[in-house]
Each structure stands twice: as structure tokens, then as C-alpha cells.
Amino acid sequence: MSGLCNRGTLRRDTLAPMGTLTYDSKLTVSLDDRVLAHLQPVIWSKLRRGEPFSFTWTDPMRPGLGRTSVWLSPNIPLAFEYFGSRAPRLNPLWLDALSKAANSPTGLSIVPEPEAPEAP
Numbered sequence: 759m760s761g762l763c764n765r766g767t768l769r770r771d772t773l774a775p776m777g778t779l780t781y782d783s784k785l786t787v788s789l790d791d792r793v794l795a796h797l798q799p800v801i802w803s804k805l806r807r808g809e810p811f812s813f814t815w816t817d818p819m820r821p822g823l824g825r826t827s828v829w830l831s832p833n834i835p836l837a838f839e840y841f842g843s844r845a846p847r848l849n850p851l852w853l854d855a856l857s858k859a860a861n862s863p864t865g866l867s868i869v870p871e872p873e874a875p876e877a878p
Contacts (some may be wrong), residue, residue: 781834783835797866801830804860811829813866
């Protein structure tokens with residue numbers, strides 16, 4: 759199984775819970791639950807505002823370039839399915855970085871997770 763680890767990089771055999779993101783009931787990508795949990799509010803926020811955008815990810819385990827890009831809009835079904843039953847704690851710095859990527863001309867891509875601020 760291939761997918762994204764919790765720091766936003768791809769790795770092959772992983773012990774991290776792997777969820778799936780399904781686009782238009784046709785394309786499914788396996789992602790670490792933590793990555794998926796951070797993508798979901800960023801994507802929902804854009805779609806709730808009626809803002810279509812591109813989402814690109816890479817998977818070096820796929821033949822060829824291993825890069826996939828889709829156009830996300832409110833009219834296209836999108837499903838987030840998690841392997842684990844507990845939601846991970848969200849890192850606000852990562853949410854901000856992903857939101858900035860989603861609002862850029864190149865669209866959303868999975869950027870590395872910045873270190874979370876330490877709790878007081």
C-alpha cells in the first residue's frame with residue numbers, strides 16, 4: 759500500500775492509518791488519516807464558498823510521473839473516509855499553509871507539516 763505519511767511525504771509500507779479521498783466516485787487516493795484530516799477543512803472551506811480549484815498530489819509508486827491533478831468544485835462528489843475512529847489534533851499552522859496553497863494560482867498541494875506550536 760502506498761500513501762502519504764503524516765509529514766506530507768509519500769512512503770510505501772506504512773503503519774499509519776490510511777484513509778481514502780474519493781473524487782467523483784471514480785478516482786480514489788489513499789492518504790494518511792492525519793493528512794486527510796487536514797485536507798478536509800481546507801477543501802470544505804473552499805467548496806462552501808463556491809470556489810472551484812485544482813488539487814494536485816504525487817505518488818511515486820504509480821507508473822509514469824506519479825502526479826495526479828483534479829479540478830474540485832461544489833458540483834463534483836467528494837468523499838473522505840478515515841481508517842481510524844479518532845480525529846487527530848489539527849495543526850493550525852499546517853491548515854494555514856494548506857489554505858494558502860489552495861488559494862494560490864497552482865492550487866492545493868500537500869505541503870510538509872510545520873512544527874505545531876507548543877501548548878502553554
